[in-house]
Amino acid sequence: MPRNHLKSLLSACALAVLISGCGGGNTPSATSSAGPSAKGFPVTIDNCGVKTTYRRPPQRAVSLNQHATEALLSLGVEKSMVGTGYLDDKILPEYQAAYDSVKVISKEYPSFEVLLEAEPDFVYGGWSSTFDEKEGRSRAAFAKAGIDTHLNTEECPTGPVTVASMDEEIRTLAKIFGVPERGEERLGKLHATLDKVETQLAGVTPVKLFVYDSGDKTAFTAGGKGIGNEMIRRAGGANLFGDLDKAFGDVSFEQVAERAPEAIVIYDYGDRSVEDKKKFLLAHPALKDVPAIKNQRFAVLPLSSTVLGVRMPSAVESLAKQLHPDRVR
Structure with a gap:
C-alpha cells in the first residue's frame, strides 16, 4: 500500500482482506469467492498473465480509459458499473445516456484510495498505465483487496493486433459479465461496417x-x-x-x-x-x-x-x- 491509512469507505471485503494480510496470489477475488456460481459460471480468464476465475458477473465495475468504458457500455452493462474515469474524447452518442448513468470518479486516473472508495469488485483498464505499480494501483494490489482486474489485450499482445483481437476482447468481456449474446450482437454490427468498407475498396x-x-x-x-x-x-x-x-x-x-x-x-x-x-x-x-x-x-x-x-x-x-x-x- 502506498500510504499507511485508508479512508473509511473501504468495502468490507477489501478491508477484511487487507487486515488479514493475505497474499495477492492466494486471495479470493470479489467475484470468485465461495458460494454458488451464477448460470454460465464459473468462468476462468487468463489475461495478460493474470488468471481469474469468476463465479458470477461483476456487480460493481469501474472502467478507466475511453476504449475500456465504451466497450463495457456497448455490452449494456452500465447498471453493473459504479464508476468510470479518464476520457480522451466525447463519449460516442449511442452510449451517452448509458454513460450519464455511471458516476465519474476522476477526470484522469484516480488514486488507489479513491478507487477503493467506490467499492468495486472489478476494474477494467484500457492502458497498462491503469495498473501503475508506482502509483499503488498494481493488479496485485487490487487482488490483495479482493478486486478483480482486466487489462485491454492490446497492452500485452502475443502477435500483431488484428480484428480477431477485437473479437476476442469483446467476447471475453461479454463472458465475464454473463452476456455472451450481447457480445455477438455487437460484433455483428462492427463486422458489418468492416465488410462494407472492404467491398467498397476492392x-x-x-x-x-x-x-x-x-x-x-x-x-x-x-x-x-x-x-x-x-x-x-x-x-x-x-x-x-x-x-x-x-x-x-x-x-x-x-x-x-x-x-x-x-x-x-x-x-x-x-x-x-x-x-x-x-x-x-x-x-x-x-x-x-x-x-x-x-x-x-x-x-x-x-x-x-x-x-x-x-x-x-x-x-x-x-x-x-x-x-x-x-x-x-
Missing part, C-alpha cells in the same frame, strides 16, 4: 501512409504490432513503418522523408491541436520534398479510435473516406 491501390502521433525531435508513429496497423490496411493504406516490431515507436524525420509517404495520418488528442501538428510538419526542413507535404495530403483520426475497442470499425471507415473519397462516401 482492388484499390493502397496509399503509402505515415502516422504522426507526436514528437518534435523524433516522430512517434504507429508500428506494426498495434491495431492501428490493421486499421490502415483495411482503410486502403500501407503503413510505412509497419516493420516496427511494436505498436508505437520513434523514428527520425529523415527516415520519414526516405520512405516518402503519400499521405500523413495525424492522431488527434491532448493539448496540441491538429492544426499545430500540420504547421509543424509543413515547416519541417527534412520533409519539404515528401509527396504528402508537397500535396498537403492529411487525414485525421482521434486517438480514442485508434486503439483496440468498439470504435475501430468506424475509424476504418472514416480513414477510408479520407484516403479514397471516390470509393467510400
Whole structure:
C-alpha cells in the first residue's frame, strides 16, 4: 500500500482482506469467492498473465480509459458499473445516456484510495498505465483487496493486433459479465461496417501512409504490432513503418522523408491541436520534398479510435473516406 491509512469507505471485503494480510496470489477475488456460481459460471480468464476465475458477473465495475468504458457500455452493462474515469474524447452518442448513468470518479486516473472508495469488485483498464505499480494501483494490489482486474489485450499482445483481437476482447468481456449474446450482437454490427468498407475498396491501390502521433525531435508513429496497423490496411493504406516490431515507436524525420509517404495520418488528442501538428510538419526542413507535404495530403483520426475497442470499425471507415473519397462516401 502506498500510504499507511485508508479512508473509511473501504468495502468490507477489501478491508477484511487487507487486515488479514493475505497474499495477492492466494486471495479470493470479489467475484470468485465461495458460494454458488451464477448460470454460465464459473468462468476462468487468463489475461495478460493474470488468471481469474469468476463465479458470477461483476456487480460493481469501474472502467478507466475511453476504449475500456465504451466497450463495457456497448455490452449494456452500465447498471453493473459504479464508476468510470479518464476520457480522451466525447463519449460516442449511442452510449451517452448509458454513460450519464455511471458516476465519474476522476477526470484522469484516480488514486488507489479513491478507487477503493467506490467499492468495486472489478476494474477494467484500457492502458497498462491503469495498473501503475508506482502509483499503488498494481493488479496485485487490487487482488490483495479482493478486486478483480482486466487489462485491454492490446497492452500485452502475443502477435500483431488484428480484428480477431477485437473479437476476442469483446467476447471475453461479454463472458465475464454473463452476456455472451450481447457480445455477438455487437460484433455483428462492427463486422458489418468492416465488410462494407472492404467491398467498397476492392482492388484499390493502397496509399503509402505515415502516422504522426507526436514528437518534435523524433516522430512517434504507429508500428506494426498495434491495431492501428490493421486499421490502415483495411482503410486502403500501407503503413510505412509497419516493420516496427511494436505498436508505437520513434523514428527520425529523415527516415520519414526516405520512405516518402503519400499521405500523413495525424492522431488527434491532448493539448496540441491538429492544426499545430500540420504547421509543424509543413515547416519541417527534412520533409519539404515528401509527396504528402508537397500535396498537403492529411487525414485525421482521434486517438480514442485508434486503439483496440468498439470504435475501430468506424475509424476504418472514416480513414477510408479520407484516403479514397471516390470509393467510400
